[in-house]
Amino acid sequence: MDRARLACLVILLGTAALHASAATPEVDLANGRLFCGRAHMNQNTLPNLSWAPSSAGGTSVYQSGFDPTTWSGSLKKIMLVHDAEGGPLRLAAKADWDAGEVLTGTAAKAADPMPGARYIFITSTHGSGNKPFGTVEFKWDALSADQKTLFNASPADGRGDGLGERRLDYLRGLRNLELGRTGGIFRPRERVLGDIINSKPVYVGAPSAGVQGSGYQEFYDDHKARIAAVYVGANDGMLHGFDATSGRELFAYIAAPLMPRMNQLTAPGYVHRPYVDGEIGIGEARLGGEWRTILAAGMGGGAQGVFALDVSNPLDFGGGMGVVLEFTDRDDADIGNLISAPVVAK
Template sequence: MRVASDGPLPGHGRRWLWGATRVVLWLLVGALLMLLPMLAVGVRAAPPVLDLASEPLTAACRPASAGGARVAGASLLVAAPAVASAASTPPATSAGDLFGATLDAADCGGHFERFALPAPGLALPPSAVALWDAGALLTGGAGRAPSPEPDARKVYTAIVQADGKLAGVPFSWLAMSDAQRALLDRPPHAVAADGLGERRVAYLRGERGDEAALFRHRTSILGDSINSSPVLVGPPSGNSLDADYLAFRERHKSRRPVIYLGANDGMLHAFAAGNGSELYAYVPDALMPALNRLPDPGYVHRAYVDGPASSGDALIAGNWRTVLVSAMGGGAQGLFALDITDPEALDEHAVLWEFTDRDDPMMGNITTLPHVIKVRTSRGAGAATYRYFAIVSSGLNNYVRDGHLSSAGKGALFLLALDKVRDAPWRLNVNYFRLVTPISDPSMANGLSAPALIADRDGALNYAYAGDLQGNLWRFDFSSWPGAAAKALFVARDGDGNRQPIAQQPMVAYASGGGYLILFGTGRLFDRSDLAAASFSTQSFYAIHDSLSVPMDAVTGRSQLTERVLAASGGDLLSIGGGTMEAGSKGWYVDFLQSARTGERSIGGGRLVGGAIVFNTLLPGADKCDASRSRSYVLQALSGLPGGLSTASVAPAAPIVGVLQSTYSAAPSLVQQLASHGPPDPTGQVVVEKGYAVVNASAHETAVVGSVKVRLRSGRLSWREVANWRELHEAVK
């Protein structure tokens, strides 16, 4: 229809135009209504960001009493004679050592001490005197010079290029790059340089001349260690029969025991276990943008090298080496690897690589353990080929808007080649690999936790199991590498169908009838709000059977599991019961007693020994600023019942089920007490009975929860020849 532009419209024309306009308007409104949900999804595409606390969340956060207080941080209990070859060893009657980190509440100063545990009780008296304090050694005191002196410390860093190429250098003003010096030459939150960069570096190395003048005062040069994990590395202890490995082990059989510990002074430290002297320290390049905050008089505590670490032996470029892999926790998104084969010669060449969200945006804050693992890279017609990797989950907050975000919030399992040449860039599917796990609910925080690893008879990775914060338990099948993929074996939900977060590394036991039993607890603790009663919900412990059938036989829910029920038993104990596991049961589960009211949860993993699963839970205080406590459990892995495995110290006639502890310990330690051979059974099988003390350790404190006795098969298991044993073994791996 043609409309004249030089006169008024006739009546029917005006009515037609108004009708057409209304239709167009309604179409626009309808389209907008259809777009709104899509726009809303786009806005919330990234899950909620977690506020990762750098303070010790399980300690009380109320003001300390007069005189200041030390707050417990990372700890490690080792049974004798793990460091017997070192100088300054404890008395011959010692049952082992407790290495504990503490934080000075007043100024965030750190201490790391070694205590000798008395035998046979293992209970450390309150008056126990430390054999050494690494913080005191570094700081010095009245009439005692720092050891080593700040200028003599072996502190190193790396100059890392945008593509991952790096070169190790001393952590000194002249050795660092222009970009690193620029970051340290300005105060926090400033753009302009102030010319104090060289003095900041001296401060970070331990020089104290500018304290209380230009920079903040410290009572200890050593930073605190809250969420990091002490790693004791002695002589090589792998069981490979490879001739080259046996020669490597022989060469380093006298290697001195060293403890590696990340701290919130921006460094990973290597301390001689015998006398506490610092042998080496590494400052990750990834932390350079935040190092200028440490000397600032207005310093507010934050995380630096505040993640867990582990070590392992690896074949790199044809040579056996010992490698340490350390996460940075809340300090930075990523991890680094060091060659620690010879602790006497650690220098700028020790750093192998750093890998951060700059190298791959799916990398997040890693708060659970990385591992060193051997992977079969080809099966070919001839001999298989292998390669050694650091394997690590993507962790938390990889979707945070920091310039390197993965907006979808998916998780990933990373394999980072330990043989990456320092001067080579990171390249996906060349020297690192990534297996992605989908996100289930974009409205919930997400993050993949550390995997439990299963090796085949050659020591190569076969399966990995990892959980995420949305309750998914993922299985990664590496038997067909490089075609491995993530598959959801189970989703943890409470009785009302709510997803339960998995924030710990699972454990794996052999299941009767074949396959594996995957054991894990649920719950999370990342900031103070997780301790508030408003955040409490039902949390549980699960044992999920993976039959290894093809295709995978996923466990669809609680209806396929056998329930276990906890009940109050009087005093500081609980009891647990439940019916017989029927044929076809896919495992078992137990809800922690009234956890929606008490806040009880499982966040720290546990120990497996001889068919027993030993773990602790966390119980928040009455207020989120009160100190947390623990409950300790010892259950049969296969049934979820006590099974006569343990006796509790508080009630020798009762098993260890929910034994209440006055302080929190992430995971119990097992200290072997006795071992004896029993008579052969009717089939001729020899049985060894081993006894362990269950000990909770934290900084200056140990508590013996009770004991565990397990029976293990020993010697020749059968006289019957099984001609196809290899095929049978492969079938049940």
């Protein structure tokens, strides 16, 4: 199925509505059949906040933020507590965790996961089987020749400087390449996680219980106990998925339209710009005859277009369908920059 036909899964609306309908989207990639309907949106968001039940009882709030002096990002899990029995709810004084701190590490605790152990994915040129796009890990040997050329380009003048592999290691989180450290040549960072501005964290637990359709109950039963995740886009070039319990990064994804600008993040004289700066929509849909939980998002000012990912199993993103859609101004010059959350709709 070509990108234009698959793109009708994602309709760019002004706001993300919470709704359920018996009419659900179905895509048969093998036979080129496409039915677009409404899917239940199981996201629950306010500006820069997402909330969800806590396994320890009560309710947790997930709050994103950033430091404009260093362009570092934070994503905190904070419990809602009562001042007194029957009193008003308030945020606890201390966060359970901050994903920016977990990913970066502290003097007392190493980064988790370590840079070399992170699961960061990009799209390759071709998909196979029921996967419309190839999904590969963000490692030097997996890059195409054209992608390596992009990373070997100096942010200052675009000329090749042979530092591409070191730039990739920096973007994976390696800190010893930063200025101020022995042999460091790249932009110093306060944290590995970049600033989070217009993207809002979205909590995703079990699939929606309100969707109807052939085979959906089996999908729901198979995935209702999956690990809960919080998804958010950051201006470090990545869409991040974090364990909602521990704050540990489960995986990250770099959209193809952002690859030509990723080298800019390493520049010592970096001037801030958006990357993954749009809101996120979540819903269940049938692709290739199978139910999936789909995450869709634009990139705000980062790039024109929208991407969609299979997040049915956040512990094994690479083993699922991976990247389902990348639809950009190369496919349709009129698509524009999307900030509001995409909705799976007719």
